[in-house]
Amino acid sequence: MEASERARLDTYFGKIAKAFAPPERPSSLLVTHLLPERPAFVRAVGTVSDLRAVLPKPKSINLAARRDIEQTTPCDALSRETFADPDTAVTYLETRAAGEDVVLLDVGGYFAPALDMLCARFSGRVLGVVEDTENGHKRYAELGKLPCPVVSVARSPLKDPEDFLVGQSVVFSAEALLRGRGDILHGRPALVIGFGKLGSSIARLLHAKGVHVTVYDIDPVRRAQALSQGFGVARDRDQALAGAGLILCATGALSLRGEDFPLLRNGAYVATVTSSEDELELDGLPDGYSRTSSGENVTRYSTTGHYFYLLNDGNAVNFIHGASVGPFIFLVQAEILAGVRQLAREGLDPGMHEVPTEDRATIAGTWLNYYNR
Structure with missing residues (x-):
């Protein structure tokens, strides 16, 4: 990122942080992808809260950003595993x-x-x-009775541009x-599993x-939409x-179980938009499959009479090429900061919540001042 772009980004987040400064700053822990532009957002989180630690997503860490x-x-x-065990999590x-x-x-x-x-x-x-992704939104919603408020930005209209561009980056990386x-x-029929925002963009x-595209989704409404x-x-x-x-x-959940892989036709390629631990049950592969490199970021799984290829070890394929979605990601990051203020005000009941419409309008207006040039 050029120095002028860094300066503009820092100024933008300065405006956002000032607009959504909470009455009293809470402490915070931040899970995030550590992409090259991410330090500016991390600094902004440290402005609206006392940031105690950053927990980088392990498959998307830029060393300079870290x-x-x-x-x-x-x-x-x-x-x-860190937060799967309550004792470990509390400690x-x-x-x-x-x-x-x-x-x-x-x-x-997480x-x-x-x-x-x-x-x-x-x-x-x-x-x-404050939860950023559809996958995470579902994990919290499935808990039923929540013990605290969860502000989700996963379904915000400000996230739509990001979802479209992530889909574009997934297709770019898979094709590359x-x-x-x-x-x-061309000539390689595609199956998109999951027809949410990302899956529909990819399709x-x-x-x-x-490309001839077939869609599979467990939701009949989404199948009808497709x-x-x-x-x-x-x-x-x-x-x-x-x-x-x-x-x-592109389900954000388990897409392929171990017993599904032998069904794949010989030479099929498999890619995901999240992490292998979410989408693929690779540990459930039947005995007899061997794993060999078949080029950079391509792994060949084979057994007698059958083989398929896995891209980027089953992790989000777009992170191979940086997963950049341009300045549109700053809309969503600003909404996360607005979520911090919502929670710091302590007026929300336990359950799922969204950032208010007027806060989204403030974010969009500020963003346009800096990035609609």
């Missing part, structure tokens, strides 16, 4: 923010498994969670990897490239897997 952040804020290791929170009012800023529902115990046993107070092996998209972009938009909709999931030359997993 070094920048570590000058002022600890960066701790992140895994699902971690105590080491970073004992006795304090804390806001948990999440990307993917805090969800231990949220009840964090709220019940932590020596301070968990004021609530295929071309690196001398393959092309449209593949279609625009002349059909209305001109896509093939799989009646039989197993047959769809067997016929696809490229499978793109």
